[in-house]
Each structure stands twice: as structure tokens, then as C-alpha cells.
Amino acid sequence: MQPKSKYVIVISYDAFSKDNWESAKSKPHLAELIANGASTDSLKSVYPTLTYVIHSSYVTGVYPNKHGVFHNNPFQPFVPENDQAWHWFRRDIQEPTVYEAAGKKGLKTAGLLWPVSGNANINYNIPEIKAVKNENQALKILKSGSKLFTLTMEMKYGKVRQGIEQPYLDDFTTLCAVDTIKKKKPNLLLMHLIDLDDTKHIHGTKNPQIENVIDRMDRRIGDLVQAAKDADIYDETTFIIVGDHSQLDVQYKAYLNRLFYDEGLIYEHNGKWQWRAYIQGAGGAAYLHLQQGDAEAEKLALSILDNAAQHGAYGIEAILSTEKLNELHVSRQFRYMIEAREGYAFEDDHLQEAVVDLHAIGKKYATHGYMPNKPNYTSNLIISGSNVIAGSDIGEVCVVDIAPTIAYILNLDFPDTDGRALTEIFK
Structure with missing residues (x-):
């Protein structure tokens, strides 16, 4: 040809x-x-x-x-x-x-x-x-x-x-x-x-x-x-x-690692920060990282996220597990991801307050990362x-x-x- x-x-x-x-x-x-x-x-x-x-x-x-x-x-x-x-x-x-x-x-x-x-x-x-x-x-x-x-x-x-x-x-x-x-x-x-x-x-x-x-x-x-x-x-x-x-406009930034910090999944040891579960923010989505073999941390992290999802203020639209991630062709190293509701974005910092209202501090912001099938x-x-x-x-x-x-x-x-x-x- x-x-x-x-x-x-x-x-x-x-x-x-x-x-x-x-x-x-x-x-x-x-x-x-x-x-x-x-x-x-x-x-x-x-x-x-x-x-x-x-x-x-x-x-x-x-x-x-x-x-x-x-x-x-x-x-x-x-x-x-x-x-x-x-x-x-x-x-x-x-x-x-x-x-x-x-x-x-x-x-x-x-x-x-x-x-x-x-x-x-x-x-x-x-x-x-x-x-x-x-x-x-x-x-x-x-x-x-x-x-x-x-x-x-x-x-x-x-x-x-x-x-x-x-x-x-x-x-x-x-x-x-x-x-x-x-x-x-x-x-x-x-x-x-x-x-x-x-x-x-x-x-x-x-x-x-x-x-x-x-x-x-x-x-x-x-x-x-x-x-x-x-x-x-x-x-x-x-x-x-x-x-x-x-991109979608964002009013609230959610720092879900603050919830993990408050529950001891993120902690300080000998002057260094350690984690058993950690959220890696991706704007409109986030990855849940878990230390290998720590079943207790996985159970606690999912319980914290489930509770946060029921409390609308944290902006969690869905917690996605393996079957859905495979359907979306996500990297197989992850078992869980979190999808944000429109108007929310996820960030990493564990010492910030868990939710920051950007409009209240006079900021405009938009981002991406969300699921491709959003309207x-x-x-x-x-x-x-x-x-x-x-x-x-x-x-x-x-x-x-x-x-x-x-x-x-x-x-x-x-x-x-x-x-x-x-x-x-x-x-």
C-alpha cells in the first residue's frame, strides 16, 4: 500500500x-x-x-x-x-x-x-x-x-x-x-x-x-x-x-489523606512520615495505594472511604474496584480508585483540612482526571x-x-x- x-x-x-x-x-x-x-x-x-x-x-x-x-x-x-x-x-x-x-x-x-x-x-x-x-x-x-x-x-x-x-x-x-x-x-x-x-x-x-x-x-x-x-x-x-x-469547574478540593491521617493510616515515625494507605490524587479521580499484605489497613481505608462517600461533603461519586477498573483498562497494579463528583477534585496533602471551599477564598479552578464517560x-x-x-x-x-x-x-x-x-x- x-x-x-x-x-x-x-x-x-x-x-x-x-x-x-x-x-x-x-x-x-x-x-x-x-x-x-x-x-x-x-x-x-x-x-x-x-x-x-x-x-x-x-x-x-x-x-x-x-x-x-x-x-x-x-x-x-x-x-x-x-x-x-x-x-x-x-x-x-x-x-x-x-x-x-x-x-x-x-x-x-x-x-x-x-x-x-x-x-x-x-x-x-x-x-x-x-x-x-x-x-x-x-x-x-x-x-x-x-x-x-x-x-x-x-x-x-x-x-x-x-x-x-x-x-x-x-x-x-x-x-x-x-x-x-x-x-x-x-x-x-x-x-x-x-x-x-x-x-x-x-x-x-x-x-x-x-x-x-x-x-x-x-x-x-x-x-x-x-x-x-x-x-x-x-x-x-x-x-x-x-x-x-x-476540564470541569471545581469548587471544592478534597484531601482524603487527612481522613487517613486522623485514623492513623498515615503517621509520623522517627521524624518521617509513613503510610499504610495513601490517596494519590488525579484531579477528578484518585488512586488508593495500599501497603502490600496489610489487610487490616485495606479494610480500614475502605471503611473510611465508604463513610466519606455517604457524607456528600467529600465529593466521592464512586469507589471503583477491580472489575470496574478492568473494564476501564486501568493499570492492573491498582485494586481501587475513587471518582469525584462534578465540582470536586482530589489532592494528596494529609495535613490540610479535609475539604477546602475554593469559592470561599476567592479562587477559580478547573481540572480533569474524571471518568471519560462524564456528560x-x-x-x-x-x-x-x-x-x-x-x-x-x-x-x-x-x-x-x-x-x-x-x-x-x-x-x-x-x-x-x-x-x-x-x-x-x-x-
């Missing part, structure tokens, strides 16, 4: 969800891509709906129970959130990736702030990695990406960036992508834009600033399309613009190019379909996925 196109540009448009669809599709560049391609606002995610979990499914085409990235962060009890490591490195993904399949075929690949891509086998790679504690940010990225490429991009465009502040970070990523498309012409380019996600987290999902972000995002997408035209590869390029998750919680997907049937409705699909679809477009050998190639939208 011949490739459907020689080039694929994947723009992960973080938090680009159903509630943004009407606004986004009225913007000039997105409207043109939609008119020339296939689209849907019914893209379903994986559980929990966290960025690094989803991006690992994007590139492997499998669910978290196979690829092994269960959270943005590995489990780090008692480490403050800002000091925690993330699943930054390719080694954390336990399955083959579509960019490696492209490389095996001799195709050029590029990754720009793509999650879980540190030290990945990508030709032109600036991974998404943050310095923690006393680490040096520039050195950490250099050690984990393509050194010469990273240095060149930093020298050309580094002054545009202001740390991880938006809109400067996404402007930097876009400039790097435009340059890479023109100079390197990678067959597969993966990039991650975060402006919308950051804005929703900080200001909530209904803030007027979101319209400004969607305008900025449309301009960035226009710059990428123009770069493909300038590189004379536009007619041979398929653009994939994909939202990883939605109106889907994301958007646009696949556009001369090889796509113009005006197609993709319908209900899943994020695990992205990698098989990329493999189909580029005619890569990429079997054994949970998802499927969306062959019906192509000519």
Missing part, C-alpha cells in the same frame, strides 16, 4: 474539548482545516483523563493497562506537588510507539514538548521536561533531547519564552515547529500546545480569556499550515489536531489533508485510535493496538 501522505503533523491541543468546538470552528484556520477534512467533537479519552496517560495512549494505540503510564506523576508520597518528578521519559512507556515505527522505516521524526518523550528515539526532539528542586532546566532538556537541535532552537527563539508562562511557551513551541517543518521536513512531527489547558486550570472553563486563547491557538495553527506551504509539502501533509481531555466531557479531533474526504464526520472514536491512524497514513508496520485506523475518512 502507498502512504496516504508523506508527512503528518500532529498538534496536541491540550484541553481542546467539546465546549470549545463552536467557538473554534468559527476561526479561519481551523474552519479551513475542518472544511478540507474530517472532524468530531466526540473523541473519548482514557482513564484517568490526565495528559501523560493520554499522550502515552496517543503514540502506542493502547490503554494504560498496557502502556504502563498511570498518572502524570509516578507515586511519590509526601513529596509536594511542585517537587514531584513526572513521567518525563520514553522508558516509562512499556509498549512500542508510532514514532519508533516511523524511524524503523527510515522516516524522519520530530517531537516538540511532547509528553513522555525524554531520551526517545526521535530525530529532532525537545521533550517536555521541567526542572525540580535544584535542577537546571536548560541542562535537563539538553540531556534528554537532541542536543544540537535543542541548542539551535534555543539560540534562535529562546528569548520568546518566559519560563513556562503562557502564551510565551506555546509561541516558542510554534516557532520551533515552523522552523523544523521548513528546514527539516520531518515525516512525523508531534507537538504539544498547553495555553488552553493552563488558562482553564487557572481561570475556570467559562472565563472570557478562553476566547482569546482560542484566537491565539488558531493563529498558531495557521502558522504551521503556512510553514507546510512554504516548505512545499502542504499537498502531501495530513494535519491531525487533537484534544486530549476536557459533555469529550474532546475534539480534526484530520485534514488532500487525502481526506472533505466534510467527513468522524463520529465517536477514542484516543487509542490516533496511533493506528498515523500508521495507516504513513503506511507503517504497527500491529497489536487496542485502537483502530480511521480508514473510512480517507479517499
